[in-house]
Each structure stands twice: as structure tokens, then as C-alpha cells.
Amino acid sequence: xxxxxxxxxxxxxxxxxxxxxxxxxxxxxxxxxxxxxxxxxxxxxxxxxxxxxxxxxxxxxxxxxxxxxxxxxxxxxxxxxxxxxxxxxxxxxxxxxxxxxxxxxxxxxxxxxxxxxxxxxxxxxxxxxxxxxxxxxxxxxxxxxxxxxxxxxxxxxxxxxxxxxxxxxxxxxxxxxxxxxxxxxxxxxxxxxxxxxxxxxxxxxxxxxxxxxxxxxxxxxxxxxxxxxxxxxxxxxxxxxxxxxxxxxxxxxxxxxxxxxxxxxxxxxxxxxxxxxxxxxxxxxxxxxxxxxxxxxxxxxxx
Amino acid sequence: xxxxxxxxxxxxxxxxxxxxxxxxxxxxxxxxxxxxxxxxxxxxxxxxxxxxxxxxxxxxxxxxxxxxxxxxxxxxxxxxxxxxxxxxxxxxxxxxxxxxxxxxxxxxxxxxxxxxxxxxxxxxxxxxxxxxxxxxxxxxxxxxxxxxxxxxxxxxxxxxxxxxxxxxxxxxxxxxxxxxxxxxxxxxxxxxxxxxxxxxxxxxxxxxxxxxxxxxxxxxxxxxxxxxxxxxxxxxxxxxxxxxxxxxxxxxxxxxxxxxxxxxxxxxxxxxxxxxxxxxxxxxxxxxxxxxxxxxxxxxxxxxxxxxxxxxxxxxxxxxxxxxxxxxxxxxxxxxxxxxxxxxxxxxxxxxxxxxxxxxxxxxxxxxxxxxxxxxxxxxxxxxxxxxxxxxxxxxxxxxxxxxx
Numbered sequence: 276x277x278x279x280x281x282x283x284x285x286x287x288x289x290x291x292x293x294x295x296x297x298x299x300x301x302x303x304x305x306x307x308x309x310x311x312x313x314x315x316x317x318x319x320x321x322x323x324x325x326x327x328x329x330x331x332x333x334x335x336x337x338x339x340x341x342x343x344x345x346x347x348x349x350x351x352x353x354x355x356x357x358x359x360x361x362x363x364x365x366x367x368x369x370x371x372x373x374x375x376x377x378x379x380x381x382x383x384x385x386x387x388x389x390x391x392x393x394x395x396x397x398x399x400x401x402x403x404x405x406x407x408x409x410x411x412x413x414x415x416x417x418x419x420x421x422x423x424x425x426x427x428x429x430x431x432x433x434x435x436x437x438x439x440x441x442x443x444x445x446x447x448x449x450x451x452x453x454x455x456x457x458x459x460x461x462x463x464x465x466x467x468x469x470x471x472x473x474x475x476x477x478x479x480x481x482x483x484x485x486x487x488x489x490x491x492x493x494x495x496x497x498x499x500x501x502x503x504x505x506x507x508x509x510x511x512x513x514x515x516x517x518x519x520x521x522x523x524x525x526x527x528x529x530x531x532x533x534x535x536x537x538x539x540x541x542x543x544x545x546x547x548x549x550x551x552x553x554x555x556x557x558x559x560x561x562x563x564x565x566x567x568x569x570x571x572x573x574x575x576x577x578x
Numbered sequence: 579x580x581x582x583x584x585x586x587x588x589x590x591x592x593x594x595x596x597x598x599x600x601x602x603x604x605x606x607x608x609x610x611x612x613x614x615x616x617x618x619x620x621x622x623x624x625x626x627x628x629x630x631x632x633x634x635x636x637x638x639x640x641x642x643x644x645x646x647x648x649x650x651x652x653x654x655x656x657x658x659x660x661x662x663x664x665x666x667x668x669x670x671x672x673x674x675x676x677x678x679x680x681x682x683x684x685x686x687x688x689x690x691x692x693x694x695x696x697x698x699x700x701x702x703x704x705x706x707x708x709x710x711x712x713x714x715x716x717x718x719x720x721x722x723x724x725x726x727x728x729x730x731x732x733x734x735x736x737x738x739x740x741x742x743x744x745x746x747x748x749x750x751x752x753x754x755x756x757x758x759x760x761x762x763x764x765x766x767x768x769x770x771x772x773x774x775x776x777x778x779x780x781x782x783x784x785x786x787x788x789x790x791x792x793x794x795x796x797x798x799x800x801x802x803x804x805x806x807x808x809x810x811x812x813x814x815x816x817x818x819x820x821x822x823x824x825x826x827x828x829x830x831x832x833x834x835x836x837x838x839x840x841x842x843x844x845x846x847x848x849x850x851x852x853x854x855x856x857x858x859x860x861x862x863x864x865x866x867x868x869x870x871x872x873x874x875x876x877x878x879x880x881x882x883x884x885x886x887x888x889x890x891x892x893x894x895x896x897x898x899x900x901x902x903x904x905x906x907x908x909x910x911x912x913x914x915x916x917x918x919x920x921x922x923x924x925x926x927x928x929x930x931x932x933x934x935x936x937x938x939x940x941x942x943x944x945x946x947x948x949x950x951x952x953x954x955x956x957x958x959x960x961x962x963x964x965x966x967x968x969x970x971x972x973x974x975x976x977x978x979x980x981x982x983x
Contacts, residue, residue, distance in 0.1 A: 436689065502897065509889070
């Protein structure tokens with residue numbers, strides 16, 4: 276069983292706990308309103324892909340705690356970190372202070388876990404007027420990349436009210452999936468055999484896209500996170516009836532899309548636009564592929 | 579989730595609300611010719627088909643396409659004007675009338691409706707739910723106090739009045755306005771139905787909601803009784819734009835406008851009685867308004883879930899469907915299997931309306947047979963709508979002939 280430590284840091288009220296609740300705890304965006312300030316560090320263990328445990332350290336951002344993190348608790352917090360996620364509230368009036376804390380984090384990371392991957396989320400973008408979003412994000416991104424040297428950071432713009440949240444977290448989680456390249460190769464093989472336009476692999480609980488194979492180019496580059504969003508919303512609706520969905524088929528005259536359980540921890544989405552391939556054929560193919568992917572997962576966890 | 583079709587909406591708001599500058603708070607007594615072509619199935623299919631979700635580049639193309647369709651629609655509407663249902667959105671200012679229309683018929687997100695400015699001019703929306711159910715909604719600037727100053731002008735020819743009552747404010751004024759409106763209608767001999775939306779119910783603590791509902795209902799009927807109006811045609815609904823309740827309430831309001839309703843319900847009842855299907859809804863996929871369902875009772879959460887199936891279908895089809903065709907075509911279907919032993923099934927009736935069926939997994943459905951049955955149902959529903967449409971034009975022709983003589 277692999278454990279990977281993920282640090283979630285940022286100023287108080289930035290949105291760290293809300294994001295983590297939506298992604299990992301099935302909160303809806305509306306539900307996050309009732310979350311209170313995080314006291315000190317909240318650790319949670321999230322089982323991901325069956326054989327991986329994400330140890331999330333949600334570090335409360337109030338000043339008193341922040342000072343502590345860089346002093347007394349420094350070793351404890353910054354050792355063995357795989358991923359650092361720093362959340363910037365786009366509407367913060369104290370940009371300098373935020374950057375100062377960010378730099379302190381980077382120093383500590385450099386000292387204790389210099390292989391850690393760093394992600395910066397420019398959050399609450401829904402509060403920025405739509406026409407200024409791009410410029411604002413690019414500004415911040417350039418600034419952060421500059422400040423982070425020699426470490427490298429990847430920046431995302433996010434909001435809990437749209438699909439950008441899923442895009443950022445998919446990329447983050449992608450870094451943590453063991454043998455993700457092998458997974459992609461197997462997926463590509465599968466896609467070639469069944470002549471699919473596109474295959475997406477989702478983690479079952481969070482519905483984040485962890486792998487994909489695209490054989491036919493598509494016009495919408497944001498479709499992965501949109502689909503995560505659509506399905507996650509549907510899952511939330513189902514949960515009101517204490518139900519879960521097990522499989523889905525959506526089609527019209529131009530495409531057919533199948534969402535099925537592939538392994539006990541993953542869902543697969545197969546998109547086929549060849550109208551001559553019947554549903555039954557694809558479903559049989561998916562069923563047969565299950566054994567291959569299950570074996571793959573077992574092999575990975577053994578290693 | 580609404581992906582904020584901002585390009586299109588911004589132009590819409592700028593054109594029709596016109597809140598820049600001073601506008602006199604008076605009713606303009608002529609038909610407002612260029613209110614946006616709202617919620618016509620064709621219009622909305624434009625929004626979904628092109629890559630317009632987050633790319634704002636195709637505005638100009640969309641605008642010209644919309645104008646083309648608007649001309650087509652205007653042509654259709656001229657013949658139907660006489661018999662069409664006319665709804666009036668009524669209620670105090672800031673009660674939520676415009677937000678409701680924008681939310682349901684223009685797919686504005688709830689958060690965006692909060693930023694809407696006060697309505698200062700009358701907006702007339704010609705709407706359809708599913709091609710054949712046509713009606714007109716008049717959205718008017720609401721009075722600040724319960725005065726009936728412009729009511730006569732606003733409410734001329736209305737067949738139904740949708741009264742929006744903001745329950746988070748002191749609603750005694752609103753109730754006074756409601757009662758005086760009902761009185762006015764009664765005095766002038768108009769047989770008008772009032773649909774009262776007890777709105778913004780999300781601001782009321784859940785255990786108190788039913789109590790408020792019955793208080794308001796009682797108060798209104800007592801006051802009407804005092805004016806000796808017995809058995810007024812009033813319905814009350816608890817609604818909020820933040821959940822499904824507004825769609826449910828508006829579904830019932832639209833159903834009350836439909837002449838085809840009884841026939842449709844009978845048809846659906848026949849099907850559920852004689853097949854393995856447990857429940858069938860007829861739904862407009864763009865507004866998510868249920869036009870009809872069979873009369874078996876169903877859990878509200880389950881019917882909400884059926885609405886969500888529409889979201890899933892439109893979401894995935896708009897991503898993977900090719901942009902030239904309509905989202906919903908003759909080969910559309912969507913099936914979702916739930917862990918509680920239910921299967922949700924969506925099938926098209928026409929490019930804007932879909933059938934949503936609930937069946938139990940264990941009933942061992944013969945899929946081919948179900949396909950056949952649903953196709954027969956689909957054809958019959960199409961014929962039913964066509965028949966009603968033809969009859970109403972025939973009636974209009976008859977009336978125009980007699981008036982010439």
C-alpha cells in the first residue's frame with residue numbers, strides 16, 4: 276500500500292477545505308458554505324485507485340498557524356512531501372503577504388522535500404469579471420513561476436462553481452498515480468483494438484480523469500473536466516436517493532458513449548462514432564478488457 | 579451546471595433590459611417587437627451545438643443565426659396569437675420574477691440572476707416548450723407597494739397570472755397586492771387563474787416551510803372570502819431558484835396551460851399499465867420543464883433525478899455530438915443504471931422533447947420490445963401534438979371567417 280503526502284496550504288479563507296471536500300468528500304459547491312475555518316492541520320486519508328493512499332494535510336491558513344508551520348512544526352510538515360498545493364485567493368488584498376508565505380513554503384520544501392511537485396491554484400476565479408480572467412491569470416502565473424525559481428511550479432485557475440476545479444485536481448492526481456505511463460499504453464492498446472475515438476479513465480470515487488487515449492482529435496480541449504463535472508453532479512443527485520449509478524450509455528446518431536466500471540477503482544468512458552458498431556459489441560469488449568486492467572492494477576500494487 | 583453562455587447572454591441583457599439611462603416607470607402599451615427569441619427549441623440548439631460553452635468567439639455568427647430563426651418564429655406566432663395562453667409575471671418589485679424567467683428559459687445560473695438589474699420595461703417573451711406548447715409570458719416592473727396602478731394595462735388579455743411572493747421579506751404587502759389583484763379580476767369578470775409562487779424559500783429554515791405555506795394560504799383565502807370571492811382559482815407553490823422546486827412549479831404551471839394534457843396523460847397511463855415501464859415523463863430538454871407524466875405518484879427526488887438525466891444527456895451530447903445536428907435526434911437515447919435496481923431511460927420524441935422512463939432492473943425487459951413500444955408511443959405523441967395544432971388553426975380560421983360575415 277503506497278502512501279503519498281500532499282500538502283494543502285494557503286491563506287485562511289482561500290478555499291482549501293472547500294476544494295478538498297468537493298473532490299474527495301462528495302460535497303456540492305453549495306454545501307461548502309457551511310464549512311468553518313480549519314484549525315491547525317487537518318489530516319485525512321483518501322484511498323485512491325485502491326492501492327494508493329493520499330495523506331492530505333489541510334493546513335489552516337490563519338496567521339498564527341502559518342507562523343508555526345515555518346518554525347516549530349517545520350520538520351513535521353515539510354518532510355516527505357510528494358505534492359505541495361498552494362491556494363491563492365484571487366481577490367486577496369494582501370498579495371505581498373501571500374507571496375511572502377508562499378516563498379517561505381518553498382524554502383522549507385527546498386530544504387526538506389526538494390523533489391516535491393508544486394502546484395499553484397489561483398482560486399475563486401468566478402468572482403473575477405469574465406473578460407479580465409485570462410489577463411489576470413497570466414499575470415499571476417508569470418509572477419509565480421518567476422518567484423518559484425529554482426523550483427518549478429504549475430499554475431491553474433480554479434473555481435468551485437465550474438469545471439476548472441476538476442482540471443487542476445486531475446493534473447495533480449495524475450502526478451501521483453503509480454505507473455501512469457504503463458496505464459496509458461494499455462489504454463491506447465485497448466482503444467486501437469475496439470476502434471474507439473476516445474477513451475477516458477476515471478478514478479471511481481472522485482471521477483477525476485487519470486488517464487486518456489485520444490485517437491480522433493476533438494475540438495474542445497476542456498472536455499475532460501467538463502465530463503468529470505457532469506458526472507460528479509449526477510452522482511451527487513443520485514446520492515440524495517442513497518443510490519449510485521453503475522453504468523451509463525449515451526448516444527445519438529453521431530456518437531455513442533459508454534461509461535462502465537472497469538476495475539474496482541476505476542471507471543472507463545468509451546466514445547465511438549462509428550455507427551456500425553453496436554452497443555453490445557462495445558459492452559462485450561469492455562467486459563473482456565476488465566481482466567486485463569485488473570491484472571495491471573494488481574501488478575502495479577505488488578511492485 | 580451552467581457553463582455561463584456569456585457571449586450570447588450579455589448581448590441579450592444589453593438589448594432588452596435597457597437599464598442605462600432614464601426610463602419612465604410606465605408601461606409601453608404596444609407589443610415589444612424585439613424581445614429576445616427565448617427558449618425556442620431551435621434557438622437553444624444553436625447555443626449547444628457550436629463550441630460556445632467557454633469559447634466566446636462565435637457571437638456574431640450566432641446572432642445572425644438567431645435573427646434568421648427569430649424571423650421564422652415570428653411568422654409562426656402571427657397565426658397563433660389569438661388562442662395562445664398569456665401569462666403575466668406579477669408581484670412586488672425585487673420578488674424574483676425576471677430571475678425565474680432567465681433561469682428557466684435562458685439557462686442563466688442562479689448566481690448570475692442575483693446580478694440582474696431591476697426590470698424597468700415590460701418584456702414580452704414568446705416561448706415554447708417542446709415545439710407545440712406555445713405561450714406568452716409578460717414580465718413587468720413590479721410595484722413597490724401594493725398598488726394596482728398599472729395592473730389593468732399589464733394584465734390585459736392574460737389568461738394566467740403567476741404571482742411571485744418573496745417570503746424572506748415582510749410579505750403582508752405582497753398578500754395585499756395579491757388579494758387586490760384577484761379582486762380586480764373578479765370584479766371585471768375575467769376568469770383568470772392565479773399561480774402563486776412562494777419564492778426564495780431557501781431562505782426559510784426547512785421545518786418552518788410548510789407552516790409558512792399554510793399560513794399564507796389560509797390568510798389569502800380568508801381575505802378573499804371577506805370580499806365574497808368563493809373558490810378562487812389559486813394554486814400555491816414553494817419555490818427557490820437554487821433547487822429543482824422552481825422547475826417543478828413551472829412545469830405544473832405550463833401543464834395547466836396545455837390543452838393536450840389530459841390526452842397525453844391518458845396515453846401515458848395506458849402505456850405504464852400495459853408495459854413494464856413504471857413511470858414516464860415528457861420533458862422539454864432545454865427548459866427541463868415536464869410537459870406531462872402518467873398519473874402514478876412518484877418520489878420528488880426521483881423526478882428530480884430524471885431532470886438530471888436530461889443534464890447528463892445534453893452535457894455529453896454537446897461535447898461529443900457533431901455540431902451541425904440537433905442534440906436530440908431520432909437515434910438519441912440515454913440509459914443509466916442505478917444501484918437501487920432502477921434504470922432511467924431517455925428517448926427522443928422530437929428535437930426538443932424527450933421521454934424519460936423509469937423501469938425496474940429486475941423486470942427483465944425485452945429491450946427490442948421496449949424499443950418498439952416506445953417508438954409507437956413517440957409517434958402517437960407527435961400525432962397528438964400535430965392534431966391539436968391543426969385544430970387550433972382551424973378554429974382561428976373559423977373565427978376569422980365569421981367575423982368577416
